[in-house]
Amino acid sequence: MSGIAVHLLRHGVPVRPGLLLGHADEAPLPAGVAACLAQAEKLAFERVVSSDLARAVIPARDIAASRALPHAVDARWRELDFGAWTGLAPHEADAAAHARFWDDPEAHPPPGGERWSQARARVGAALAQIEAPTLVVTHGGAMRAALAVLCAMDHRQAWAFDLPYASVLSLRLWPSPEPGSPGPVAQIVGLAA
Numbered sequence: 001m002s003g004i005a006v007h008l009l010r011h012g013v014p015v016r017p018g019l020l021l022g023h024a025d026e027a028p029l030p031a032g033v034a035a036c037l038a039q040a041e042k043l044a045f046e047r048v049v050s051s052d053l054a055r056a057v058i059p060a061r062d063i064a065a066s067r068a069l070p071h072a073v074d075a076r077w078r079e080l081d082f083g084a085w086t087g088l089a090p091h092e093a094d095a096a097a098h099a100r101f102w103d104d105p106e107a108h109p110p111p112g113g114e115r116w117s118q119a120r121a122r123v124g125a126a127l128a129q130i131e132a133p134t135l136v137v138t139h140g141g142a143m144r145a146a147l148a149v150l151c152a153m154d155h156r157q158a159w160a161f162d163l164p165y166a167s168v169l170s171l172r173l174w175p176s177p178e179p180g181s182p183g184p185v186a187q188i189v190g191l192a193a
Contacts (some may be wrong), residue, residue, distance in 0.1 A: 003172035005133040006186070007043050008143045011055040012036045013165045019089055021055075022082035022113070028055045035166035036137065037063060039192065043135060043168065045069075049126075050137040051077040060137035076126040079139035080105075083113025105155055116145075116155055124149040127184050130173060143169050150186035167193045 012032020014021060028036075036059035048067075050060030052075045064071035085093045093110075100108035105116035123145040126136075144158040150171065163169065170190035176183050 003174045003187070004130060005044065006127075006130055006171045006173045007045060007135045008146060008169040008171070009036055009039055009059075009135060009137045010140055010143060010163050010165055010167050011137060012059055014055045017165070019087055020082040020085045020093070022079050022086040023053070024086050025054050028058055032165060033059045033062060037066065039166055039168050040066075040135060042192070043170070045133045045135040047072070047132055047134045048137070049074050049077065049134055051075065051079070051139060051142065053078060053139075056137045056139065060135075063135065063137070074126055076122040077136055077138040077142050080116075080119045080141035080145075081114035082110045084111040085113065102159075119145045120148050124183055127173070128176060130184075131175070146171075147188075150184060151188065161191070162193070164193050167191065
């Protein structure tokens with residue numbers, strides 16, 4: 001079996017880049033949307049799915065319209081919830097708490113935010129429903145959660161991937177072979193910035 005092509009496209013540059021945007025509903029810059037459209041031109045897919053946040057919805061809607069494809073919105077593809085740190089520059093968060101988070105995001109989630117296991121679980125559930133070649137317009141954290149789920153990476157391994165705005169992580173996905181099995185698995189087949 002050849003698997004299913006899944007392309008994870010990080011949204012383009014938002015209006016306020018470089019912040020811990022998390023679940024904040026920030027719009028993308030026009031140049032960010034254009035960069036996403038340019039990346040999508042190189043890919044083959046039958047469906048477009050996106051996070052429900054504007055920085056992912058807007059380019060996904062435009063990509064889907066350009067190919068006359070359906071566009072589904074799925075909140076499970078949201079960025080990691082940074083809780084009280086939402087909208088802050090990384091250096092504005094409490095330095096010690098921020099360092100503990102990056103060292104162990106499960107034991108030390110952002111104040112009022114999401115644990116790494118929660119992000120992995122929701123992204124894993126979304127991945128398990130992919131049945132056709134799909135472009136997912138999403139966020140860096142969700143892309144790294146997908147790597148953790150599909151390729152059995154720990155957070156350090158998944159976060160070692162540089163995923164700039166409008167980058168594409170291409171995977172070959174093999175759905176779960178039977179009910180009750182651990183879930184889908186994948187092979188990384190491309191990374192384009």
